[in-house]
Amino acid sequence: MIQQFFRQVFLHSAGHTYSNLARLFLRLFTGVMFLQLCIRQMLNFDVLAPSFSGVLGMSAQGTMAMLLAIELLCAAFIILGLLTRFAVLPPLVIMIIAEEILMGQATVSNQLFSFQPGYPVMFIGIFAFFLLAGPGKISLDYVIAAYLTDTREDNEILEEA
Numbered sequence: 001m002i003q004q005f006f007r008q009v010f011l012h013s014a015g016h017t018y019s020n021l022a023r024l025f026l027r028l029f030t031g032v033m034f035l036q037l038c039i040r041q042m043l044n045f046d047v048l049a050p051s052f053s054g055v056l057g058m059s060a061q062g063t064m065a066m067l068l069a070i071e072l073l074c075a076a077f078i079i080l081g082l083l084t085r086f087a088v089l090p091p092l093v094i095m096i097i098a099e100e101i102l103m104g105q106a107t108v109s110n111q112l113f114s115f116q117p118g119y120p121v122m123f124i125g126i127f128a129f130f131l132l133a134g135p136g137k138i139s140l141d142y143v144i145a146a147y148l149t150d151t152r153e154d155n156e157i158l159e160e161a
Helices: 002-015 019-043 045-051 060-080 089-104 106-113 119-133 140-160
Strands: none
Touching (some): 019 045
16 A cells, blocks of 8 residues: 555656646746846836946946846746747846856945845756756747647648649
């Protein structure tokens, strides 16, 4: 009886993984966390923008607005699972820069990113996972790929006939 229970719990669980559901959960969790970080920065835009440095010849406010737009768009794409491998690249770079700032200057970083050291590393790890593993089957990427694959197969069948 006990052996049957352990066999059912461990062997059945090992053979029937829920990796696509786990990727969906991780994608939704990460996207919502990144989205709330972006919204928090939007709400404190007037406080954060002056401490931000301009990039590419833009003002501090312009750079901050561009950063927030990228974060917002990428968070939405990650949640939907649309172009996920491309959508994690900008946030990955942003988090690498955030971690460098956090490790270098604790006073500026707390005002700028409003989180403690370690959070960017968490995001870096999750974004690297999605870069390598992809979004899974429960995503728009998979639906689009399945549609394009079916369309090509239908066209090949029509051309052969």
